[in-house]
Amino acid sequence: MIARVKQPIPDDAAAKKLPYRVTFVAMISGAIVIALLLVLLSMYLYNRSGAAQLDLSLPGLQEQRMKAQKTERFESFSASGPLNEDALDQFNQIYTGQQSAILQDKDGFDPDELNDEPLNISAEK
Amino acid sequence: MHRISLVISIAALLLSGVVLLAHSVSAQSGEEGQLQPADAALYESVTMDCLDVKYKLGEIHRTDRLLRVTLGEGYDNMSSNLMDRLNSRIVQNRLDGGELVRIASEFEEAHATFRENYTEYDDAMLDLLKANCQSRTQTYYLELQETKELRRVVHEDVGTLSTLMQRYHDAFKDLRQEIERSAEEESE
Numbered sequence: 001m002i003a004r005v006k007q008p009i010p011d012d013a014a015a016k017k018l019p020y021r022v023t024f025v026a027m028i029s030g031a032i033v034i035a036l037l038l039v040l041l042s043m044y045l046y047n048r049s050g051a052a053q054l055d056l057s058l059p060g061l062q063e064q065r066m067k068a069q070k071t072e073r074f075e076s077f078s079a080s081g082p083l084n085e086d087a088l089d090q091f092n093q094i095y096t097g098q099q100s101a102i103l104q105d106k107d108g109f110d111p112d113e114l115n116d117e118p119l120n121i122s123a124e125k
Numbered sequence: 126m127h128r129i130s131l132v133i134s135i136a137a138l139l140l141s142g143v144v145l146l147a148h149s150v151s152a153q154s155g156e157e158g159q160l161q162p163a164d165a166a167l168y169e170s171v172t173m174d175c176l177d178v179k180y181k182l183g184e185i186h187r188t189d190r191l192l193r194v195t196l197g198e199g200y201d202n203m204s205s206n207l208m209d210r211l212n213s214r215i216v217q218n219r220l221d222g223g224e225l226v227r228i229a230s231e232f233e234e235a236h237a238t239f240r241e242n243y244t245e246y247d248d249a250m251l252d253l254l255k256a257n258c259q260s261r262t263q264t265y266y267l268e269l270q271e272t273k274e275l276r277r278v279v280h281e282d283v284g285t286l287s288t289l290m291q292r293y294h295d296a297f298k299d300l301r302q303e304i305e306r307s308a309e310e311e312s313e
Contacts (some may be wrong), residue, residue: 027137053247054194064191076202079210083218088301095207095297099290102199104269106287108192109246111277114269117183122172123266 137292175258178269186250193243200236200286206251207230208293220304224296232289239282 046052056065077091116123210230215222249272258265 027295053190054191054197056194061187061190064187064194066193068194075207077233079213080217081214083214083304085190085305087214088304091207091211092297092301094293095203097208098199098202099294102203102290103287104198105192105196106283108196108283109189109276109280111183111273113282114273114276119178119269119270120174121266123180123268124170 162204171260171262173262175262175265178258179254182250182254182303186247186254188249191248193247197240198237200232202227203290204233204236211297215300220300222300225293226299228289228293228296232286232293233244234281235285235289239279239286242278243283244277246272249275 056068075094077094078087081087112118168227208225210223212226212229215225253265253268253272256265256268
Protein backbone atom coordinates (compact mmCIF):
# COMPACT_ATOMS: atom_id res chain seq x y z
CA MET A 1 0.00 0.00 0.00
CA ILE A 2 1.41 3.27 -1.08
CA ALA A 3 1.08 5.98 1.48
CA ARG A 4 -0.16 9.16 -0.01
CA VAL A 5 1.68 12.23 1.06
CA LYS A 6 -0.09 15.49 0.79
CA GLN A 7 2.07 17.77 -1.30
CA PRO A 8 2.25 21.40 -0.26
CA ILE A 9 0.42 23.76 -2.63
CA PRO A 10 2.79 26.05 -4.56
CA ASP A 11 2.66 29.73 -3.64
CA ASP A 12 1.02 30.96 -6.88
CA ALA A 13 -1.71 28.31 -6.66
CA ALA A 14 -2.36 29.18 -3.02
CA ALA A 15 -2.74 32.82 -3.95
CA LYS A 16 -5.41 31.97 -6.57
CA LYS A 17 -7.49 29.81 -4.22
CA LEU A 18 -9.70 31.88 -1.86
CA PRO A 19 -9.49 31.05 1.81
CA TYR A 20 -12.35 29.00 3.18
CA ARG A 21 -13.38 31.76 5.57
CA VAL A 22 -13.87 34.29 2.77
CA THR A 23 -16.04 32.00 0.68
CA PHE A 24 -18.09 31.11 3.74
CA VAL A 25 -18.75 34.75 4.60
CA ALA A 26 -19.57 35.54 0.99
CA MET A 27 -22.00 32.64 0.86
CA ILE A 28 -23.80 33.68 4.04
CA SER A 29 -23.96 37.34 2.98
CA GLY A 30 -25.24 36.41 -0.46
CA ALA A 31 -27.91 34.16 1.01
CA ILE A 32 -29.09 36.95 3.33
CA VAL A 33 -29.28 39.45 0.48
CA ILE A 34 -31.16 37.06 -1.80
CA ALA A 35 -33.59 36.17 1.00
CA LEU A 36 -34.20 39.85 1.68
CA LEU A 37 -34.86 40.60 -1.97
CA LEU A 38 -37.28 37.69 -2.25
CA VAL A 39 -39.16 38.88 0.84
CA LEU A 40 -39.53 42.34 -0.66
CA LEU A 41 -40.71 40.87 -3.95
CA SER A 42 -43.30 38.67 -2.23
CA MET A 43 -44.59 41.61 -0.18
CA TYR A 44 -44.90 43.68 -3.34
CA LEU A 45 -46.88 40.92 -5.06
CA TYR A 46 -49.03 40.46 -1.94
CA ASN A 47 -50.04 44.11 -2.00
CA ARG A 48 -50.43 44.53 -5.75
CA SER A 49 -52.38 41.31 -6.37
CA GLY A 50 -55.22 42.36 -4.05
CA ALA A 51 -54.60 39.57 -1.56
CA ALA A 52 -53.76 42.13 1.12
CA GLN A 53 -57.26 43.57 0.94
CA LEU A 54 -58.77 40.12 1.54
CA ASP A 55 -56.44 39.11 4.34
CA LEU A 56 -58.28 39.03 7.65
CA SER A 57 -55.42 37.31 9.45
CA LEU A 58 -53.73 40.64 10.19
CA PRO A 59 -53.53 41.82 13.81
CA GLY A 60 -56.55 43.82 14.94
CA LEU A 61 -59.00 42.03 12.64
CA GLN A 62 -59.93 39.18 14.96
CA GLU A 63 -63.54 40.29 15.34
CA GLN A 64 -63.91 40.55 11.57
CA ARG A 65 -62.27 37.15 11.17
CA MET A 66 -64.81 35.52 13.48
CA LYS A 67 -67.70 37.16 11.66
CA ALA A 68 -66.39 36.01 8.29
CA GLN A 69 -66.15 32.41 9.48
CA LYS A 70 -69.84 32.38 10.35
CA THR A 71 -71.01 32.54 6.72
CA GLU A 72 -73.18 29.60 5.66
CA ARG A 73 -72.05 27.02 3.14
CA PHE A 74 -73.08 27.99 -0.36
CA GLU A 75 -75.40 25.60 -2.23
CA SER A 76 -74.21 25.58 -5.83
CA PHE A 77 -76.11 24.88 -9.04
CA SER A 78 -75.08 22.06 -11.36
CA ALA A 79 -73.61 23.09 -14.71
CA SER A 80 -75.11 20.12 -16.54
CA GLY A 81 -78.52 18.54 -16.81
CA PRO A 82 -81.95 19.37 -18.19
CA LEU A 83 -83.57 22.74 -17.66
CA ASN A 84 -86.89 21.46 -16.39
CA GLU A 85 -89.24 22.95 -13.82
CA ASP A 86 -87.31 21.50 -10.88
CA ALA A 87 -83.97 22.84 -12.14
CA LEU A 88 -85.45 26.29 -12.74
CA ASP A 89 -87.01 26.32 -9.29
CA GLN A 90 -83.74 25.25 -7.72
CA PHE A 91 -81.79 27.94 -9.54
CA ASN A 92 -84.33 30.60 -8.67
CA GLN A 93 -84.23 29.65 -5.01
CA ILE A 94 -80.43 29.66 -4.79
CA TYR A 95 -80.09 32.85 -6.82
CA THR A 96 -82.63 34.88 -4.85
CA GLY A 97 -81.11 33.66 -1.60
CA GLN A 98 -77.63 34.71 -2.62
CA GLN A 99 -78.92 37.99 -4.04
CA SER A 100 -80.71 38.82 -0.79
CA ALA A 101 -77.58 38.08 1.20
CA ILE A 102 -75.52 40.42 -0.98
CA LEU A 103 -78.15 43.17 -1.00
CA GLN A 104 -77.98 43.34 2.80
CA ASP A 105 -74.72 45.22 2.19
CA LYS A 106 -75.95 47.31 -0.73
CA ASP A 107 -75.29 50.49 1.23
CA GLY A 108 -71.75 49.40 1.97
CA PHE A 109 -68.86 51.85 1.52
CA ASP A 110 -71.17 54.81 2.08
CA PRO A 111 -69.02 57.91 1.46
CA ASP A 112 -71.05 59.89 4.02
CA GLU A 113 -69.20 58.01 6.76
CA LEU A 114 -66.16 60.12 5.89
CA ASN A 115 -68.03 63.41 6.15
CA ASP A 116 -66.94 66.10 8.59
CA GLU A 117 -69.77 65.50 11.07
CA PRO A 118 -69.14 61.79 11.80
CA LEU A 119 -65.41 62.47 12.12
CA ASN A 120 -65.97 65.59 14.20
CA ILE A 121 -63.96 67.83 11.89
CA SER A 122 -64.46 71.54 11.45
CA ALA A 123 -63.23 73.02 8.17
CA GLU A 124 -63.84 76.59 7.04
CA LYS A 125 -63.27 77.67 3.46
CA MET B 126 -8.06 37.59 3.71
CA HIS B 127 -9.85 39.34 6.54
CA ARG B 128 -10.08 42.49 4.44
CA ILE B 129 -11.94 40.69 1.66
CA SER B 130 -14.46 39.12 4.01
CA LEU B 131 -14.95 42.49 5.69
CA VAL B 132 -15.56 44.19 2.34
CA ILE B 133 -18.06 41.55 1.29
CA SER B 134 -19.93 41.78 4.60
CA ILE B 135 -20.11 45.58 4.46
CA ALA B 136 -21.29 45.51 0.84
CA ALA B 137 -24.06 43.03 1.72
CA LEU B 138 -25.18 45.11 4.70
CA LEU B 139 -25.16 48.34 2.67
CA LEU B 140 -27.22 46.74 -0.08
CA SER B 141 -29.74 45.44 2.44
CA GLY B 142 -29.95 48.82 4.07
CA VAL B 143 -30.49 50.62 0.77
CA VAL B 144 -33.25 48.22 -0.22
CA LEU B 145 -34.98 48.55 3.15
CA LEU B 146 -34.69 52.32 3.07
CA ALA B 147 -36.13 52.51 -0.43
CA HIS B 148 -39.05 50.36 0.63
CA SER B 149 -39.81 52.44 3.72
CA VAL B 150 -39.59 55.71 1.79
CA SER B 151 -41.98 54.47 -0.86
CA ALA B 152 -44.41 53.33 1.85
CA GLN B 153 -44.61 56.80 3.37
CA SER B 154 -47.25 59.32 2.29
CA GLY B 155 -46.39 62.16 -0.04
CA GLU B 156 -45.55 65.71 0.65
CA GLU B 157 -45.00 66.66 4.27
CA GLY B 158 -45.95 69.93 5.89
CA GLN B 159 -48.81 72.33 5.38
CA LEU B 160 -50.38 73.44 2.12
CA GLN B 161 -48.49 75.81 -0.13
CA PRO B 162 -49.46 79.51 0.05
CA ALA B 163 -51.43 79.17 -3.21
CA ASP B 164 -53.59 76.44 -1.65
CA ALA B 165 -54.27 78.26 1.58
CA ALA B 166 -57.42 79.81 0.11
CA LEU B 167 -59.08 76.40 0.02
CA TYR B 168 -59.47 76.05 3.74
CA GLU B 169 -58.67 78.82 6.15
CA SER B 170 -58.77 76.57 9.14
CA VAL B 171 -59.21 72.88 9.79
CA THR B 172 -59.86 71.73 13.31
CA MET B 173 -59.79 68.07 14.21
CA ASP B 174 -58.87 65.78 17.03
CA CYS B 175 -56.19 63.82 15.23
CA LEU B 176 -56.27 60.74 17.45
CA ASP B 177 -60.05 60.61 17.39
CA VAL B 178 -60.16 60.92 13.59
CA LYS B 179 -57.58 58.18 13.16
CA TYR B 180 -59.42 55.92 15.59
CA LYS B 181 -62.68 56.34 13.66
CA LEU B 182 -60.93 55.82 10.36
CA GLY B 183 -59.42 52.64 11.76
CA GLU B 184 -62.88 51.40 12.75
CA ILE B 185 -64.22 52.20 9.28
CA HIS B 186 -61.25 50.45 7.69
CA ARG B 187 -61.79 47.27 9.73
CA THR B 188 -65.46 47.21 8.79
CA ASP B 189 -64.54 47.77 5.16
CA ARG B 190 -62.17 44.79 5.22
CA LEU B 191 -64.92 42.43 6.39
CA LEU B 192 -67.39 43.91 3.92
CA ARG B 193 -64.90 43.48 1.08
CA VAL B 194 -64.41 39.80 1.93
CA THR B 195 -68.14 39.18 2.30
CA LEU B 196 -69.11 40.98 -0.88
CA GLY B 197 -66.21 39.46 -2.82
CA GLU B 198 -67.27 35.98 -1.82
CA GLY B 199 -70.88 36.74 -2.75
CA TYR B 200 -69.96 38.13 -6.14
CA ASP B 201 -67.68 35.15 -6.85
CA ASN B 202 -70.52 32.77 -6.00
CA MET B 203 -72.89 34.72 -8.20
CA SER B 204 -70.54 34.75 -11.14
CA SER B 205 -68.89 31.34 -11.12
CA ASN B 206 -71.37 29.12 -9.23
CA LEU B 207 -74.62 30.53 -10.56
CA MET B 208 -74.40 32.65 -13.70
CA ASP B 209 -71.71 30.63 -15.46
CA ARG B 210 -73.36 27.32 -14.57
CA LEU B 211 -76.81 28.36 -15.72
CA ASN B 212 -75.36 29.74 -18.95
CA SER B 213 -73.56 26.47 -19.51
CA ARG B 214 -76.71 24.52 -18.91
CA ILE B 215 -78.64 26.75 -21.32
CA VAL B 216 -76.09 26.04 -24.05
CA GLN B 217 -76.23 22.30 -23.36
CA ASN B 218 -80.01 22.37 -23.74
CA ARG B 219 -79.70 24.38 -26.97
CA LEU B 220 -81.70 27.31 -25.66
CA ASP B 221 -81.31 30.99 -26.47
CA GLY B 222 -79.51 32.56 -23.53
CA GLY B 223 -77.75 35.43 -25.29
CA GLU B 224 -79.03 38.10 -22.95
CA LEU B 225 -78.00 36.10 -19.90
CA VAL B 226 -74.50 35.61 -21.29
CA ARG B 227 -74.19 39.33 -22.03
CA ILE B 228 -75.27 40.32 -18.53
CA ALA B 229 -72.95 37.74 -16.98
CA SER B 230 -70.07 39.22 -18.96
CA GLU B 231 -70.98 42.73 -17.79
CA PHE B 232 -71.15 41.46 -14.23
CA GLU B 233 -67.66 40.00 -14.51
CA GLU B 234 -66.30 43.29 -15.84
CA ALA B 235 -68.03 45.27 -13.12
CA HIS B 236 -66.62 42.89 -10.52
CA ALA B 237 -63.10 43.43 -11.84
CA THR B 238 -63.65 47.20 -11.74
CA PHE B 239 -64.88 46.91 -8.16
CA ARG B 240 -61.73 45.01 -7.17
CA GLU B 241 -59.46 47.63 -8.76
CA ASN B 242 -61.30 50.58 -7.29
CA TYR B 243 -61.37 49.01 -3.85
CA THR B 244 -57.62 48.38 -3.97
CA GLU B 245 -57.07 52.05 -4.81
CA TYR B 246 -59.38 53.15 -2.01
CA ASP B 247 -57.81 50.76 0.50
CA ASP B 248 -54.31 52.05 -0.32
CA ALA B 249 -55.50 55.63 0.21
CA MET B 250 -57.12 54.70 3.51
CA LEU B 251 -53.95 52.95 4.70
CA ASP B 252 -51.93 56.06 3.79
CA LEU B 253 -54.33 58.14 5.86
CA LEU B 254 -53.98 55.84 8.83
CA LYS B 255 -50.19 56.03 8.66
CA ALA B 256 -49.90 59.75 7.87
CA ASN B 257 -49.11 62.46 10.38
CA CYS B 258 -52.16 64.65 10.95
CA GLN B 259 -50.84 66.57 13.94
CA SER B 260 -48.49 68.86 12.04
CA ARG B 261 -50.10 68.72 8.58
CA THR B 262 -53.79 69.08 9.36
CA GLN B 263 -54.85 70.88 6.18
CA THR B 264 -53.03 68.50 3.86
CA TYR B 265 -54.41 65.58 5.82
CA TYR B 266 -57.93 66.97 5.41
CA LEU B 267 -57.48 67.25 1.64
CA GLU B 268 -56.23 63.67 1.48
CA LEU B 269 -59.27 62.64 3.49
CA GLN B 270 -61.51 64.28 0.88
CA GLU B 271 -59.74 62.39 -1.89
CA THR B 272 -60.19 59.12 0.00
CA LYS B 273 -63.86 59.94 0.45
CA GLU B 274 -64.16 60.35 -3.31
CA LEU B 275 -62.51 56.95 -3.86
CA ARG B 276 -64.94 55.44 -1.39
CA ARG B 277 -67.83 56.98 -3.30
CA VAL B 278 -66.59 55.27 -6.48
CA VAL B 279 -66.51 51.89 -4.69
CA HIS B 280 -70.01 52.56 -3.38
CA GLU B 281 -71.17 53.17 -6.97
CA ASP B 282 -69.54 49.92 -8.07
CA VAL B 283 -71.55 48.05 -5.45
CA GLY B 284 -74.70 49.69 -6.81
CA THR B 285 -73.78 48.72 -10.37
CA LEU B 286 -73.25 45.10 -9.37
CA SER B 287 -76.59 45.04 -7.55
CA THR B 288 -78.30 46.38 -10.67
CA LEU B 289 -76.66 43.75 -12.85
CA MET B 290 -77.74 40.99 -10.50
CA GLN B 291 -81.33 42.16 -10.80
CA ARG B 292 -81.07 42.42 -14.58
CA TYR B 293 -79.78 38.85 -14.72
CA HIS B 294 -82.66 37.66 -12.58
CA ASP B 295 -85.17 39.48 -14.81
CA ALA B 296 -83.62 37.89 -17.90
CA PHE B 297 -83.79 34.50 -16.18
CA LYS B 298 -87.50 34.99 -15.52
CA ASP B 299 -88.06 35.87 -19.19
CA LEU B 300 -86.18 32.73 -20.24
CA ARG B 301 -88.21 30.65 -17.83
CA GLN B 302 -91.45 31.97 -19.31
CA GLU B 303 -90.21 31.06 -22.78
CA ILE B 304 -89.30 27.54 -21.67
CA GLU B 305 -92.69 27.05 -20.02
CA ARG B 306 -94.46 28.42 -23.09
CA SER B 307 -92.52 26.06 -25.35
CA ALA B 308 -93.30 23.13 -23.09
CA GLU B 309 -97.02 23.95 -23.18
CA GLU B 310 -96.99 24.21 -26.98
CA GLU B 311 -95.23 20.86 -27.27
CA SER B 312 -97.71 19.18 -24.95
CA GLU B 313 -100.60 20.48 -27.07
